[in-house]
Amino acid sequence: MNTFRGLKMLYWTGLISVTRSRAALFWTLAFPAFFLFVFGFVFGGSPGGATYLMPGLWTITVISATFFGTSMTMVTERENGTFRRYHVTPVTPQAIVTAFGLVQATTLVLSLILQGVLAWLVFKVDPQGPIYLLLPVFAAGIFAFTPLGLIVGSISRDMKTAPVVSNLLFFPLMFLSGAAVPFFMLPDAVQKIARLLPSTYLVEALQGVMVRGESLGKLSGPIAVLVLTGVVGFTLNTLLFRWESTDPVNRRNLAIALGGLALIYAAAALFGPELRMRINPS
Amino acid sequence: MLIETVGLEKQYGEVHALRGVSVSIEEGSVVGILGPNGAGKTTFVEIVEGLRRQSAGSVRVFGLDPVTESSALKQRLGVQLQSTHLPEDLTVREVLGLYRSFYEEAGTIEAALDYVDLSAKENARTRELSGGQKQRLAIAMALIHDPDLILLDEPTTGLDPAARRELHGVILGLKERGKSILLTTHYIEEAETLCDRVIILCDGRSVADGSPFELLEQAQGRNTVWIEVEGEIDFLPLVWAGAEPCGQEGRHLRFQTDDPAGFVVALGQLLQEQELTLTDLRLKRPNLEDMYLELVGGVEGGGGQSIGVDAGVDVGTGSEVDGGSGDVLPDTSINEDPKR
Numbered sequence A: 001m002n003t004f005r006g007l008k009m010l011y012w013t014g015l016i017s018v019t020r021s022r023a024a025l026f027w028t029l030a031f032p033a034f035f036l037f038v039f040g041f042v043f044g045g046s047p048g049g050a051t052y053l054m055p056g057l058w059t060i061t062v063i064s065a066t067f068f069g070t071s072m073t074m075v076t077e078r079e080n081g082t083f084r085r086y087h088v089t090p091v092t093p094q095a096i097v098t099a100f101g102l103v104q105a106t107t108l109v110l111s112l113i114l115q116g117v118l119a120w121l122v123f124k125v126d127p128q129g130p131i132y133l134l135l136p137v138f139a140a141g142i143f144a145f146t147p148l149g150l151i152v153g154s155i156s157r158d159m160k161t162a163p164v165v166s167n168l169l170f171f172p173l174m175f176l177s178g179a180a181v182p183f184f185m186l187p188d189a190v191q192k193i194a195r196l197l198p199s200t201y202l203v204e205a206l207q208g209v210m211v212r213g214e215s216l217g218k219l220s221g222p223i224a225v226l227v228l229t230g231v232v233g234f235t236l237n238t239l240l241f242r243w244e245s246t247d248p249v250n251r252r253n254l255a256i257a258l259g260g261l262a263l264i265y266a267a268a269a270l271f272g273p274e275l276r277m278r279i280n281p282s
Numbered sequence B: 001m002l003i004e005t006v007g008l009e010k011q012y013g014e015v016h017a018l019r020g021v022s023v024s025i026e027e028g029s030v031v032g033i034l035g036p037n038g039a040g041k042t043t044f045v046e047i048v049e050g051l052r053r054q055s056a057g058s059v060r061v062f063g064l065d066p067v068t069e070s071s072a073l074k075q076r077l078g079v080q081l082q083s084t085h086l087p088e089d090l091t092v093r094e095v096l097g098l099y100r101s102f103y104e105e106a107g108t109i110e111a112a113l114d115y116v117d118l119s120a121k122e123n124a125r126t127r128e129l130s131g132g133q134k135q136r137l138a139i140a141m142a143l144i145h146d147p148d149l150i151l152l153d154e155p156t157t158g159l160d161p162a163a164r165r166e167l168h169g170v171i172l173g174l175k176e177r178g179k180s181i182l183l184t185t186h187y188i189e190e191a192e193t194l195c196d197r198v199i200i201l202c203d204g205r206s207v208a209d210g211s212p213f214e215l216l217e218q219a220q221g222r223n224t225v226w227i228e229v230e231g232e233i234d235f236l237p238l239v240w241a242g243a244e245p246c247g248q249e250g251r252h253l254r255f256q257t258d259d260p261a262g263f264v265v266a267l268g269q270l271l272q273e274q275e276l277t278l279t280d281l282r283l284k285r286p287n288l289e290d291m292y293l294e295l296v297g298g299v300e301g302g303g304g305q306s307i308g309v310d311a312g313v314d315v316g317t318g319s320e321v322d323g324g325s326g327d328v329l330p331d332t333s334i335n336e337d338p339k340r
Helices: A003-020 A022-043 A047-079 A082-087 A093-123 A131-155 A161-175 A188-194 A198-210 A216-240 A251-271 B041-049 B070-074 B092-100 B109-115 B131-143 B161-176 B188-194 B212-218 B236-240 B260-274 B288-296
Strands: B003-012 B015-025 B030-034 B056-061 B077-080 B149-153 B180-185 B197-202 B205-210 B223-230 B244-249 B252-257 B277-284
Touching: A003 A022, A003 A093, A003 B092, A022 A047, A022 A093, A047 A082, A047 A093, A047 A131, A047 A161, A047 A198, A093 A131, A093 A216, A131 A161, A131 A198, A131 A216, A161 A198, A198 A216, A216 A251, B003 B041, B015 B041, B015 B056, B015 B197, B015 B205, B030 B041, B030 B188, B041 B056, B041 B149, B041 B180, B077 B131, B092 B109, B092 B131, B109 B131, B109 B161, B131 B149, B131 B161, B161 B180, B161 B188, B180 B188, B188 B288, B197 B212, B197 B288, B205 B212, B205 B288, B212 B288, B223 B260, B236 B244, B236 B260, B252 B260, B260 B277
Parallel strands: B030 B180, B030 B197, B077 B149, B149 B180
Antiparallel strands: B003 B015, B003 B056, B197 B205, B223 B252, B223 B277, B244 B252
8 A cells, every 4th residue: 555645644534533523622622721720720829839730730631632532532443343444455554553643642732732821821830941842752752652542442342441441551640650649749669660650751851841940961861761662652553453343452462562661661760860850849 | 267265164163154155256247145144245255355364265366365465455355344434524525535545546536426426425524424325435435446346245234225226226337337246235136136146145155156047047936826806716727727726815816836828828718618807917926035035944034925025125134024935915917027
C-alpha cells in the first residue's frame, strides 16, 4: 500500500470525525476546561498556588486522555468491526496505530493548550521558566503516554475490560506520581515506587518549567525517560495490535513490552538523579 | 483460475465449519454460495479473504496464498463484509477517499459512486443513509480500487424487498461489466437471479454445484397441479394418466405429476366426457427452492408449507420456510411462471 497516503488519510478522517462529534469535543475541550476550573477554584487560591497546580493538572489530563480516550476509542473501533474492515485492505497495523496515536495526540495538545491559556487568563499562573520549554515536555509526555494508551486498547479484550484495565493504571499513575497530591507530601516508600511510573517524570519535568524555572539541561533526565517510554511503546504497539476482539493477545509480545518498560523504569529509579519535586517549593 | 480450494476444512474447537470443500472458480463469473445459517458460507469466504486460516486443505486465490501472500492479494480483492461499520461523522465521499488511499492503484471516487448509484449522496454523512444506501456504500468501498474479484458476504441480508431489489440491480450492473463476483446468500431468489453458478453448502460440505438451470434439471421434486371445476368430478382418468391426488385445498383439487403435459391432455378429455367446466388451473414446477430444501433437509424449518420464492425466502432464519412436503396454492395461472 501507499503507507504515507493511507496514514495521512486515516489521520485526516480521524480528525474530521473528532471535530464533528459533540461527545468528542466535550471530552477534548469542555471537560478539561471544567476540570481546570474545579481544581483552580478549590485548590489554586493564589497565582503561586495555581502555578504549582498546573503540572499535576496537565499530567492528569494526559493520563486520562490516553487511558480513557485513546484506549477506549481503539477498543470501540475494534469491537464495531472497523479494524476488521481495514484488515481486508492493504493498510498496515503500523499505519493504523500511528494515525490513531497522532489523532489522539493532536486533540490532547489542544486540551493542554486550552487549559494553559485559561489558567493564565483566569488564575494568573506565573511560570518560573520560559514557556517554550513546555513544548518539549508536552511532546515527550504525549509521546510516552499515547502508546501506553494504545497498548491498553490492544490488550483489553472488549469494552467491559477496557475501563477496568484503564482504571487499574490510571489511579496509581495519578495518585502516586505527585499529579494529584504534592510529591513532597508522599511517604518515602511511595516516593520510591513513584520512580517506576512514567507520570512521575512528566510531573517532575512540568514542575521544572512551571515551579522551579529549570533549564532544558536539567529537564533532560525526565524527558529522556519519557522519550524512551514512547520508543518502546510505539515499537511494541504494532506487535500487540489485534484486528478483532476474538484474536488472542500475543502474550510473548506483551511480556516483551512490559519487560522493556520495566527495564527503563528500573534503570531510572536506580541510576537517575534525585527527583527535585521531593523538596517543598515553599 | 480465480479461486481453487482442495479439501478445505475449518474447525472452531469442536465445531466443524467446513468439511473438505473443494471448488474451482474461474474468472468472469458470478458464483453464489448458498446455504442456511451455519452452513460454512462466511467461513469459506473469510478463508478466501485471508481473514481466517484453514485447519486443513489448501486455498489459492489468483494462485496466491491468502494469508502468507496477503499484501499482493488484497490489492486485487474487493471485499464487502457481512456487516460493515461506517464512520458516522464522515461523508460518503470522505469514506471512499479513505479506503481509496489504502491501494497502490485505485479508480476514482466518482466511478465507485456511479457503480452503486450513490452519486446524489456523496456529501451526505453516512449516518443519514438508509439501510440500502449504507449497503451500497459498503459495496462501493469494495469497488474503489477496481478489483479483479469482488467478494460479497450476504449483501442483502436485513434489507427490505425494495432495497434488496435495488442492490440486485447494482450487482447485475457489475456482472454486465464483466466483474468476477463471489457472493454468499441464503436467499434462493438471489442466487437464481444473480448467479451463473451456485454452490450449495450444507453443514460444511458442498452438496450441489452447477448453474441454476443445471441444478433445476437435477431437482427431484414433482409438478403440482391445482384444478377447480364446476360440478362433481371423477378424477380416475387423471390417475390413469399418472397423476397422484393429494387432497383438496378450498375448492381446488391438488395433484402431483411427473408429466404435466399428459395431465393437461387427460384433463381436457375428462372435462369433455364428464361435461364439466374448468374454472381454474394452476401449475407449480419444481424450482431451486425445492432442490435446496431437499438437499439441506429443511434444516431450520418445521413441517408444513413452502412459500413462493418471490416472497424473499429467508431460508436461514427458518421462520418463513420449511422443508416440508406440502405446497401452497400458487398465486399464478397456468400461463405464468409460478415463481415470478
